[in-house]
Amino acid sequence: TGQRAVTISKVVSALIILIIGFWLSTPLKKRIGAVSARFFHVTAPGVVLIEKIFHIMVFISLVIFALITVKIPLTVFAFMGGALAIGVGFGAQNLINNFISGLILLLEQPIKTEDIIEIDGMTGTVVSIGARCSQVKRFDGIDILVPNSEFLQKNVINWTLSDSLLRLTIKFGVAYGSPTRNVSQIVRHVLEEHGKILKNPEPVVLFDDFGDSALIFIVNFWVNVDPELNNRIIxxxxxxMLTKRLAEAGIVIAFPQRDVHLDTATPLQVSLVQSSLPSVLGQQPTVE
Known part of the structure; x- marks a missing residue:
């Protein structure tokens, strides 16, 4: 009917209701998150999930309320349902995929904010998990936006999933003839002197192999993962410290080298022969 027709004034009124509703709901959403964390001891990812669910419910409620208030019948949009579904299916499938992946991340919590993760060779700290993508801050200070679906479709290493411990491995070699027991003892002293290396779990020093040019040692030790400190610095x-202690003890860190041995059991023979090709200056002798 004419009274139920969709007009520009009705559309504008509906948009104004939506804008005002979202503006009023923003502080309420934050308040609900704060109350959940304070009184119900909800974790940070749980608070984010509650806020997102509240945001979705507010959006749906405002749309319905705006259409009813300005007297736009919902049946007007029924004939567009099929075309809209096809358009959303093809045009916004990545957006929907990332949105649903974000909800799964918040529900299952394979990664959380402040976790240290590695994905596609990139290591950094999770700053936030958004509706479409998550913000990861690398140790060099660069912020990367990673689509949420990437965390579910690719292999992700979460260094802080179960605890904050991380094992580091250092491999080095000393020259042949070095006292191996003394080397191990020096390494243990350095491990004890370093303030960031944990005593428990206990570090392990291994005389690993006889290399081509060195005696190979491997050191395994544990550190606490710190988002503010790159483990490569440790x-x-x-x-x-190890280089200094080995030098003080007179132990040389090996480097690749090759020894050439000449067999002098028989002397080298040197003879002069005539060249088979004529020269401009005449025949020249050739040394063999």
């Missing part, structure tokens, strides 16, 4: 400090 490994670098350990190498500095």
């Amino acid at each position: 490994a670098s400090d350990f190498r500095h």
Whole structure:
């Protein structure tokens, strides 16, 4: 009927209701999250999930309320349902996929905010999990936006999933002839002196192999994962300290080398022969 027709004024009124409703719901959403965390001891990912569910419910409620208030019948949009579904299915499938993946991440919590993860060779700290993508801050300070579906479709290493412990491995070699027991003892002293290396689990020092040019040692030790401190810095400090202690003990860190041995049982023979090709200056002798 004419009274139920969709007009520009009705559409504008509905949009105004939606905008005002979202503006009023924003502080309420934050308040609900704060109450959930304070009184019900909900974790940070749980608070984010509650806020997102509240956001979706508010959106649906506002749309229905706006259409009813301005007297736009819902049946008007019925004939567009099929075309809209096809358009959403093809045009927004990645958006919907990432949105649903974000909800799964918040429900199952394979990763959480402040977790240290590795994906596609990139390591960083999860800053936030959004509706479409998550923000990961690398240790070099660069922020990366990763689509939520990537966390479910690719292999992800979560260094802090069950605990905050991380094992580091240092491999080095010393020259042949070095006292291996003394080397192991020096390494243990350095491990005890380093302030960031944990005593429990206990570090392990292994005389691993006889290399081509060195005696190979492997050191395994554990550290607490710290988002503010790159673990490579801890490994670098350990190498500095170890190099200094080995040098003080007169132990040389090996480097690749080759020894050439000449068989002098028989002397080398040197003879002069005439070249078979004529030269401009005449025949020249050739040394063999």
